[in-house]
Amino acid sequence: MVELPPFEHTNVESIAGIAGGVRKSFLAHKTRPLEFRIQQLRKLYWALNDSKDLITEACKKDLGKSSFETYLTEISWLMNDIVFMTTNLPRFAKDESPTDIALTNRLFAPKIRKDPLGTVLIIGAYNFPIQLSIGPLIGAIAAGCTAILKPSESSPHAAAVMQKMIAESLDPSCYTVIQGAIPETTALLDEKWDKIFYTGSAPVGTIIAKKAAETLTPVTLELGGKNPAIITKHADPRLAARRLLWAKTLNAGQVCVSQNFTLIDKDLVPAFIAEMKIQLKEFYPQGAQKSPDYGRIVNLRQFQRLKKMLDDSAGKIVVGGSMDESDLFIEPTVVQVPSMDDSLIRDESFGPLLPIIAVQDLDEAIKIANEVDGTPLGLYPFGNKAEMEKVLSQTRSGGASLNDGFFHASIPTMPFGGVGSSGQGAYRGKASFDVFTHRRSITKTPAWIEGMLDIRYPPYTDKKANK
Numbered sequence: 001m002v003e004l005p006p007f008e009h010t011n012v013e014s015i016a017g018i019a020g021g022v023r024k025s026f027l028a029h030k031t032r033p034l035e036f037r038i039q040q041l042r043k044l045y046w047a048l049n050d051s052k053d054l055i056t057e058a059c060k061k062d063l064g065k066s067s068f069e070t071y072l073t074e075i076s077w078l079m080n081d082i083v084f085m086t087t088n089l090p091r092f093a094k095d096e097s098p099t100d101i102a103l104t105n106r107l108f109a110p111k112i113r114k115d116p117l118g119t120v121l122i123i124g125a126y127n128f129p130i131q132l133s134i135g136p137l138i139g140a141i142a143a144g145c146t147a148i149l150k151p152s153e154s155s156p157h158a159a160a161v162m163q164k165m166i167a168e169s170l171d172p173s174c175y176t177v178i179q180g181a182i183p184e185t186t187a188l189l190d191e192k193w194d195k196i197f198y199t200g201s202a203p204v205g206t207i208i209a210k211k212a213a214e215t216l217t218p219v220t221l222e223l224g225g226k227n228p229a230i231i232t233k234h235a236d237p238r239l240a241a242r243r244l245l246w247a248k249t250l251n252a253g254q255v256c257v258s259q260n261f262t263l264i265d266k267d268l269v270p271a272f273i274a275e276m277k278i279q280l281k282e283f284y285p286q287g288a289q290k291s292p293d294y295g296r297i298v299n300l301r302q303f304q305r306l307k308k309m310l311d312d313s314a315g316k317i318v319v320g321g322s323m324d325e326s327d328l329f330i331e332p333t334v335v336q337v338p339s340m341d342d343s344l345i346r347d348e349s350f351g352p353l354l355p356i357i358a359v360q361d362l363d364e365a366i367k368i369a370n371e372v373d374g375t376p377l378g379l380y381p382f383g384n385k386a387e388m389e390k391v392l393s394q395t396r397s398g399g400a401s402l403n404d405g406f407f408h409a410s411i412p413t414m415p416f417g418g419v420g421s422s423g424q425g426a427y428r429g430k431a432s433f434d435v436f437t438h439r440r441s442i443t444k445t446p447a448w449i450e451g452m453l454d455i456r457y458p459p460y461t462d463k464k465a466n467k
């Protein structure tokens with residue numbers, strides 16, 4: 001057993017000084033050289049590698065995560081991101097020659113320089129506590145920013161491991177962790193930032209955006225949403241059940257891109273429910289609670305929130321349904337709900353509850369999906385090619401996986417982000433560099449060109465006007 005570092009709130013009084021220090025380092029141009037950024041990223045890579053056991057233990061304690069899931073969605077995920085970034089950073093950071101430049105303007109050597117935005121604040125969520133905090137940090141380091149990371153206090157063990165890792169591996173004058181909840185985050189928001197990168201719920205996202213607007217600070221908001229899955233009568237019920245069950249059992253359904261509700265053609269409902277029962281048994285032959293592969297709800301507050309959602313629902317539990325408060329366990333639970341006004345549809349469940357609604361046809365499914373949340377984070381249609389294309393052409397969403405649950409979000413080089421109510425801005429792959437970079441347009445006017453420029457100087461004589 002590894003010994004986890006303690007979680008301690010940062011003293012609120014010290015926050016302004018810490019933020020000022022990190023800003024000073026940026027203004028001293030410490031993070032500008034590419035070699036420095038690559039060196040820091042490599043150090044972070046080895047810190048992750050050396051902290052595998054600590055991270056695994058912390059995620060087990062915070063969320064009951066299996067070591068396989070932690071390796072896949074936190075450790076190897078981030079290490080691969082760093083390898084991608086260090087390999088490609090020289091190319092991303094190079095001056096760019098703009099296209100669509102008229103011949104005469106080429107004389108001014110136009111180029112786009114990739115400037116770091118400055119000093120940035122990264123606020124993380126609890127569900128993938130390491131990935132969602134260090135992921136944006138990789139982009140900030142790559143872009144040449146200095147950064148303060150505020151992990152979620154709801155996953156305190158992971159937050160403490162990150163603080164230790166960052167303090168021991170990175171330059172402390174440029175990158176540091178502030179621990180805490182609302183008072184500490186509020187103190188951080190009182191400071192001036194060049195960007196705030198926030199992952200979490202929409203209500204808190206609104207608080208962040210309002211505060212940032214006071215100082216015209218740009219924000220990236222990675223929020224939640226009420227993601228629909230749509231199953232048409234031409235879909236394979238076994239495949240749909242297996243894939244959607246996976247998407248709601250990974251991290252016990254505490255995944256921002258999981259489907260929040262599933263709209264199923266009425267003729268397929270019995271087959272889908274039967275397949276859900278079979279798949280649940282296949283995933284967890286000894287039952288989900290006894291399985292080492294199934295996680296837990298992060299804390300009592302979230303457990304009670306989910307329990308209330310289920311208690312308030314007018315639906316019928318057709319698969320699962322057991323809960324154990326002492327173990328923060330909620331079984332993957334399929335509920336057939338009568339209407340879209342149900343508690344399980346109205347709010348984001350962010351847990352292993354899988355409401356389903358029977359629909360007459362695809363048109364009704366699309367109509368309901370658009371009414372519940374016109375701009376969810378993800379959307380998951382199952383059906384034939386024409387049906388899936390129809391869904392895409394009549395809806396909006398941050399991303400979409402056709403014939404699957406949130407696969408698009410696992411491709412490391414695709415931009416990931418929401419639209420409308422599910423967020424703004426994107427990261428991962430090159431987008432992680434771009435999101436912390438200012439594209440600075442630069443020209444250089446040669447001395448010899450002065451004769452040609454004469455036309456722009458007053459007095460604007462008739463001769464000039466007629467030229």
Ligand code: NAD
Nearest residue numbers: 124125126151152181182185200201204222223224225256
């Ligand atoms: P949360 O909004 O409760 O907390 C997120 C962060 O905000 C935490 O660091 C927290 O300390 C801080 N915070 C909370 N209240 C605050 C306040 N009043 N003022 C300032 N800061 C405050 O979110 P969560 O519970 O950690 O995560 C769940 C939500 O996040 C879900 O809605 C989920 O869909 C969303 N999420 C989105 C993504 C994404 O990438 N789009 C990823 C994970 C989670």
